[in-house]
Amino acid sequence: MTTMNQRVALVTGATRGIGRAIARGLAAEGFTVLLGARSVESGRKAAEGLGGDVRPVLLDVTDQRQVDAAAALVEAEYGWLDVLVNNAGVNVQGRRELDHLPKPSEEDVDDIRFVYETNVFGVVRMISSFLSLLHKSKAPRIVNVTSMRGSIGEEGAWVGQPSLSYSSSKTALNAITVHYAREFADTTLKINGAAPGHVATDFNGFRGTRTPDEGAAVAIRLATLDATGPTGAVFEDEHQLAW
Structure with a gap:
């Protein structure tokens, strides 16, 4: 077991793109x-x-057995967790091959269920399973990687093509972030959302305008907030996004 002055972070979906950049930064x-x-x-x-x-840790956030095994490993090896970054995410193209981002009318219930299983339910599963370990940290932080597309206002849902399952999953994730933050507002646990911007990764066919390291910077900042930092908010760079 490591010493209490060592900080331990877990990043989901960290084999490539933004997740890997977050791991490198932390x-x-x-x-x-x-x-x-x-x-x-x-x-x-x-x-x-x-x-x-x-x-590396074997971890599929949609598999409760793997999540439980990862939590048991962290408990046995370290005894606590300082930072949880919920980065794992999917879109409709992960379920079926498409040559375009489908319009809302082209999506179905199974598409939404597939995306929410990782982007929403996977986050709840991870927080529920690792919360006791986070509470053992002196300065626990949870960062939920979201998207500007999760905002319902003019800077989010009304930008670009409408995207039903992915964008609404991030809207739900933002709401989840706030409700957890409210519950633990009187503790040292801080929970925020990190919107990386339009990052060029295989997730979007490398059409983004930012590098993974640029996109990861906000998550790293929120993971290392001091005691005066915010909780229950969503940021892209230094800009707090509206709901």
Whole structure:
């Protein structure tokens, strides 16, 4: 078991893109980073070359058994968790092959259920399973990786093509973030949403305008907030997004 002056962070969906950049950034901040991966091999490959203390962990957030096993591992090896970054996310294209982002009328209930299973229910599953370990930290932080598209206002849902399952899953995630933050407002636990912006990754066919490191910066900042930092808010860079 590590010493109490060592900080431990867990990042879900961290084998590529923004998640991997978050893992690299937290490792550079001195954290022992547990890199969540849906296969042992992908986790090992992703951890290579990141620098610092990065350790792959088998973790599919839609599988309660894997989540329980990961929580048991963290309990046995470290005894607490300082930072949980819920980065794992999917969109409709992860369920069925499409040559375009479908319009709301082209999506069905199974599409929505598929996306919510990871983007919403997976986050609740992770928080529920790791909350007791987070409470053992002196300065616990939860960062939920969201999107500007989750905002209902003019800077979110009314920008670009309407996206039913993905965007609404991020709206739900923002609401979940606020309700957890309200429950723990009188504790040292801070919970915020990080919107990385339009990042070029395989998630969007590399059409984004930002690098993964640029997108990861806000999550790293929120993961390392001091005691005076905010809770229950969503940020893109330094800008707090409206609901």
